[in-house]
Amino acid sequence: MFMALEHSSQDTYVKICEAVIECYPDSDVLPFYHVKTILANLSGVEFLVDHMCINLYTAFIGPYAHYDMCPECSQHHFDQIKFMKSNGCIKNPQAVFHTISIGPQLQALWRNPESAEKMHYHAYDDILIGSTYLNAVRDGRIKTKDMLLIISIDGAQLYESKSLDCWIYIWIIIEHSPD
Ligand SMILES: [Zn+2]
Known part of the structure; x- marks a missing residue:
């Protein structure tokens, strides 16, 4: 149920749990935080x-x-x-x-055969035929088994007449196909 509601809010999960318990009072559906704890233990993230x-x-x-x-x-x-x-x-x-932390998230990608398989994509032309990448490979700074990450970061002003106090960033994992 938690996985199926991946893109829904926590409130949706809680309401569905309540509905299940109302219909089947003996069912042991797990509270939201309990599921998150189990997931953290399983994934290491x-x-x-x-x-x-x-x-x-x-x-x-x-x-x-x-x-x-x-x-x-x-x-x-x-x-x-x-x-x-x-x-x-x-x-x-x-x-x-x-x-x-990004480290445990990267490690978790290797813990499942399907996602580990997807980690072998290496033909992202924009990056992998660029001189920055090729020179780093030639100099030995990037080796065959290295994982490549790009960070993209920008600040956002959420309140009027305040400085940039919210920073949003994304990590792009180059091992993954852009598909
Ligand atoms: Zn202070």
């Missing part, structure tokens, strides 16, 4: 949750992971009400962001 500044300036990761305040705008890393009430025990981030 999970999202990472990291903390960030409420004004989007700083990601509290790497050298900034232990900062209590944003070095750019001085906003607190953690929700101050919960932090104060708990005498500094509860450290709830004010904002988080989710990352789905």
Whole structure:
């Protein structure tokens, strides 16, 4: 059911689950998040949750992971009400962001015979007869078993008189046929 509703909303899935349970109260249809957890276990593709500044300036990761305040705008890393009430025990981030790493997604493409077969497409003329690609092969920077990715990125202004605060990007996997 989850796979069939691939292009539908989460709400659609929830409503169908409710309808099934109403008709067949003993059926054990899985809640949305349960299915996602199972899929993450099967595919190895999970999202990472990291903390960030409420004004989007700083990601509290790497050298900034232990900062209590944003070095750019001085906003607190953690929700101050919960932090104060708990005498500094509860450290709830004010904002988080989710990352789905490209590495596990690429690995997952090799876990199914059908998608692994599709990964052998190598005749994308636009790219594979171009001098950038050919020179990289000639120099040994791209080898036969390498996977090739193109990233295309652009910023979008979602609010009036604000700077670009939303960045959308796509990865193009060159092993896949453009079909
Ligand atoms: Zn900030």
